[in-house]
Amino acid sequence: MLAGFPSRMKIALDTSHLFIAREGIARYLRGLLKGFATVGTPGMEIETVAWPVENFGFQQPLRAMKTAYREGIWGRIIAPVALRLQKFDLLHSQGDIIPPSLFPNQVITLHDLARLRFPQFMRPWNRLMAGNRLSYLHQARRIHCISHFTADEAHRLLGIPLSKIEVIHLGVDALPVEEPTDAFRATIPESYFLFVSALKPNKNIRLLREIYLLAESRSIALPPLLLVGARMEGCMSEGTPPASWKFLGHVSDATLGWLYSRAEGLLFPSLYEGFGFPPAEAMRLRCPVLCGRVASLPEVCGEGAFYSELSPEPFLETMRQVLSEPNQREDKVEEGYQHSLGFSWEKCAREHLELYASV
Template sequence: MKLNKLKNRGPIIVNATNIGERMSGIGVYSLNLLKAMATMNTDIQFIVYLNKNAKKHFTEFYFPSNFQIRWVSRWLSPDYGFYGHLNRLLFANYLSFKHKRMLVFNTSQLVVNFFRRNQIITIHDVIPLLFKQFHKKQYPYFKYLLKYALRYANKIITPSQHTKQLLQEIYHIPGEKIQVIHNGVPQSEEAYPETIPFTQPYILYVGRVCPMKNISRLIQAFLKLQNHIPHRLVIVGEGLNYIRKEVKAGRLPEDVLQNKRIVFKGHVENKDMRGLYQHADLFVFPSLYEGFGLPPMEAMAYGCPVLVSSAASLPEVCGSAASYIEPENINHLAEGMLKLLKNPTFRNKLVNKGYARVKQYSWHYSAKEHLKILEAQLHSPQATSPKEETKPSVLTNSLK
């Protein structure tokens, strides 16, 4: 894609410090969007801020000359939890002053510039507002602070119509200010890798292990089935402390962590995920809420049949390529898994529908739509062309 020449405009500041060593959904979005934008033919100049923990994801990737990459302290990484989030928020507002006449693109709702109009923000979800009991630290930010940034921002990007509607209802933001751009997913129908992850058949879950992801009910549903099926339940994602709390609260049996039929894999590198998806008999995603829902789409891309929650944006994103369950009904979840495991014809039908569905979601198309918005904002009256300091700042150096 060739955009209009923008040589008289200053560069766009991209704050992508939310990419950590270990990837979250927001990190996956920022990483893939950056790489896709870097392959497109555009005259837009970018200054991209990344934390040093993200370097491993760019070791074999080279940015074109219109991308200037600035590496900042690893302590801004989401790998450091709440303190990493706080550091990134402070750094984002430092950038707002440092580049006060530049257009800023913040790729996460957790790093916004307060009281600044010349910015674009991607809002992935508003989960802390909907489930306060699970997000006590983030709730005040979403309730009292984020709304000011959203009201001032020139444009808001969100990955689903469902999230757009929530932003309109909760923050009273005009619909024309919010642009829905779906995330992309990997496009792959490659053959199975030679290494088979498990000798036994298995059901797969990928994502954080936390209350929002409904893992406790997933385990309870599996325990109802384990004597009727030969499968293991493989859970990929960090958060074993949550499982221990569920055991302590009596919602899971005390021996769940010793159950050999339930495998907690923890963090798995991206290079190993394809095999896990491709060899699974079923991918289950019973989340209570998603702003988009990348793991089910990744499962479809790798030829795995998908069973998902009927909550939030998941029906919008997955369409008829998935089977659905009521996420708070353990019996319905168990019945949904058993129905698919006992019906290979239905599973194959979902696999074929999944391949067709993921073709609607590409990072190339997503990047193209993002660039259209960035170009439009550069042409707006607020976009100027001041002299830009090219040397790294004192604050940036002090964070190393």
């Protein structure tokens, strides 16, 4: 048993996001559970709680109905009663399903403050609930922030005392690298840039479109761009995608690892991140990362990224630099790889256990 831990502490981990999305918070929860399984949970009994009904689709009104039930019925009636009846000592949540007013002894993970910084980009339901969710942070016992950047914003914008905040970086998996099927491989060019993200305005895919159009206007040949996660239908709102873009949608971790390992670089022009899984995963597989020196990215990438201003001219020049300067590329790749080794799910899990014990 670790020093300072109670003899037996019963903790509920809200894993609702495993049934809401495949990436982002869901990737964090999968990694944390893996970390707990590896390091053990001495003196603690950790159980997952959720309404285990998937809601990955985009079709309305079914998606909205599931969201309303998960947050309105399960989160506000069923879960709080069950937590009390089963005598849980602590709930670790993401601060959006079970209000602290209904189960006060809570640790909330704060991933970012996009709901405050960019409310115009949020779905109507999330925009409606933003005020409540921000108030939950003040009611929680402790706040886990996934980066120093997010912790600084929580303190500066919300007035949350630094003494209430604990920064625990997320882990980074070395994704498996497996050869895809011959049929899939036949569709992938020998040379390509990669974009990995859900399609959200803060991901700044508009900039990539402007860069490719600028290159075309100057007769500059760029490798095609492969987009993982983004849907072509959503990109159409930014204008017609360049002809060299290929939309792959959701792919397995093994296929994603293979794509990272062969890419000329990951293009990640995001305007705002709480952490940034794709750059960290790319660095672990020695894939060059091109991004802006914004938000949490300098914290996650260290000196292992090719940083650029987030405008067409300088970003295009950085892309050409990656393609034409192999020695600098090799140095950056090694720096990025070494930096990524500092993010592990085992370390993340141990620091969570220490946080739970401090409540």
